[in-house]
Amino acid sequence: MSTPTSVTVPGPAVPARALKIQSRLRxxxxxxxxxxxxxxxxxxxxxxxxxxxxxxxxxxxxxxxxxxxxxxxxxxxxxxxxxxxxxxxxxxxxxxxxxxxxxxxxxxxxxxxxxxxxxxxxxxxxxxxxxxxxxxxxxxxxxxxxxxxxxxxxxxxxxxxxxxxxxxxxxxxxxxxxxxxxxxxxxxxxxxxxxxxxxxxxxxxxxxxxxxxxxxxxxxxxxxxxxxxxxxxxxxxxxxxxxxxxxxxxxxxxxxxxxxxxxxxxxxxxxxxxxxxxxxxxxxxxxxxxxxxxxxxxxxxxxxxxxxxxxxxxxxxxxxxxxxxxxxxxxxxxxxxxxxxxxxxxxxxxxxxxxxxxxxxxxxxxxxxQDREHTGVRDIEVDQADGAAIRIDTLALALPVRTGNRGEIRQRPLVAPFSLQIAPGERWLVSGPSGCGKSVLFRALAGIWPYGSGTVSMPRAARMLFLPQRSYLPIGSLA
Structure with a gap:
């Protein structure tokens, strides 16, 4: 069994946005x-x-x-x-x-x-x-x-x-x-x-x-x-x-x-x-x-x-x-x-x-x-490739920041670019202070975080499972 490898990712937390009351006619x-x-x-x-x-x-x-x-x-x-x-x-x-x-x-x-x-x-x-x-x-x-x-x-x-x-x-x-x-x-x-x-x-x-x-x-x-x-x-x-x-x-x-x-x-x-x-x-x-x-x-x-x-x-x-x-x-x-x-x-x-x-x-x-399927453009590219390893190339993570009255999004850097490869059977531990971007990293690997840059390559034949921090079951019967 391989020795767990750790990655420390520093960075700031996500800021909150105040709601602006709309009273004009529009x-x-x-x-x-x-x-x-x-x-x-x-x-x-x-x-x-x-x-x-x-x-x-x-x-x-x-x-x-x-x-x-x-x-x-x-x-x-x-x-x-x-x-x-x-x-x-x-x-x-x-x-x-x-x-x-x-x-x-x-x-x-x-x-x-x-x-x-x-x-x-x-x-x-x-x-x-x-x-x-x-x-x-x-x-x-x-x-x-x-x-x-x-x-x-x-x-x-x-x-x-x-x-x-x-x-x-x-x-x-x-x-x-x-x-x-x-x-x-x-x-x-x-x-x-x-x-x-x-x-x-x-x-x-x-x-x-x-x-x-x-x-x-x-x-x-x-x-x-x-x-x-x-x-x-x-x-x-x-x-x-x-x-x-x-x-x-x-x-x-x-x-x-x-x-x-x-x-x-x-x-x-x-x-x-x-x-x-x-x-x-x-x-x-x-x-x-x-x-x-x-x-x-x-x-x-x-x-x-x-x-x-x-x-x-x-x-x-x-x-x-x-x-x-x-x-x-x-x-x-x-x-x-x-x-x-x-x-x-x-x-x-x-x-x-x-x-x-x-x-x-x-x-x-x-x-x-912000979505790749909608615009055809995404700063973080998540694709599938031959092989059994997960490869991360020059991945830089960022946070979204709302600007202007129309709610446009700009990106604020969170993590400097890094590269790594996770081979089959390896165990990795991501550690760091709260708000440094640990959850953001896993969201980027799952393909649901577009803010940042770099490439993530997943094994084409692999079945990936990401567990959220909060459990989820849809409303309905078990069937």
Missing amino acids: VAETWALIKPYWKSEDRKAGLGLLAFVVALNLGIVYINVLLNEWNRVFYNALEQHDYTSFKALLIRFSWIAGFFIVAAISRQYYTMMLQMRWRTWMTGQFMDHWLSHQAYYRIEQTHATDNPDQRLADDLRSFTDGALSLSLGLLNSVVTLLSFVGILWAVSGPISFALGGTTLTIPGYMVWFAVGYAVIGSLIAHMVGRPLIGLNFQQEQYEADFRFTLVRLRENSEPVALYRGEPTEQAGLRSRFDRIRANWNQLMRYTRRLTFVNSGYSQFAIIFPLIVAAPRYFAGKMTLGGLMQMSSAFGQVQGALSWFVDSYATLVGWKAAANRLIDFGDAIRVAER
Whole structure:
């Protein structure tokens, strides 16, 4: 039996990376995240469902137009004490409401179906890229991003659900605006007033009031709520960190119990939860301000058209039915113009999820570029050769260091170049202080460490087995 040979490898430890909170809009990157599904192999089914959901939305807008006209006729019948018309209009309302209920239920059902198809496709794409070329391993080595499990499970769901609900809501607002702006223009009529001895007339004055009301509300909502994007981004990270620590404790319950490590684990859990609570307090403050703006905006919008139209009604220039029709049309136009205000809280949550997915995708692409099979280039070449010995030629090991906002990787030298040969039957011991690169050497021999330079030649006919520092068994049956 041969005498064990030792190799001592000195070097520094891997530095950690601090997460930068992403709160900017990143419109182009978000669009690049949305677009692939609608060009994928599942696009026909997805586009078909989308077209059907859009048609249902248009149908609901048309029903709202019918209800707006019904308001005018119904309140005129009440004003004129016309009981015959009153009964007929109630019957008409019944079938209009019936169609509305069927359309609303169908829209919700098929929207949820489309959400799941889109999420299924995106989850498959992200998992394929994350698991291929050992990108998951390289991301953990470089700390390129945090909690990929949370991004795959929660952020993808939030992204697809939010993208559909926001885009369909925007479409509904645009169609509603186009459908009701003409009605509001015609019903409100012109308004005249004297200014500096000159009489000014504004045609369709309620339309301009609705536009001004919505623009002012949108600007205020954006100024108040913009910090919520970054806070939502950070909240998702802290929640995921806390959940990961809980899972880690569950998986290591026996070692923790043997070492009596409960106080340490409890301190770590409390520390992570304190970050959740502190960030949540900030979310509460900004959400309170945004809710105040949104609630005041929506409540005042109920009486605003009545206040503006009251002079014409009391002057006898408008019937009760006309007043109610104008109030309803104003509500529809103002609601359509207020999509940004009404959806702001949903929008900031969705944008935070989108930014986390963008960062995750960037980290995967950076990791893939480090892999030989992906790029065709690798600093450490691991190949197979004839013979029975393991040969290492001018092998220099390095550590990955993240640089720049895009997470690019540069290499920091860890071990000076060395060469050796391990013959069959030999036993080698690699020794050195903690962090000097012992584990990195074995990762390079296994072909999973690309950082460095040199060549490793493995016997072509040999079956290699590398034991990790932590045991691993996949979830499932023993078979």
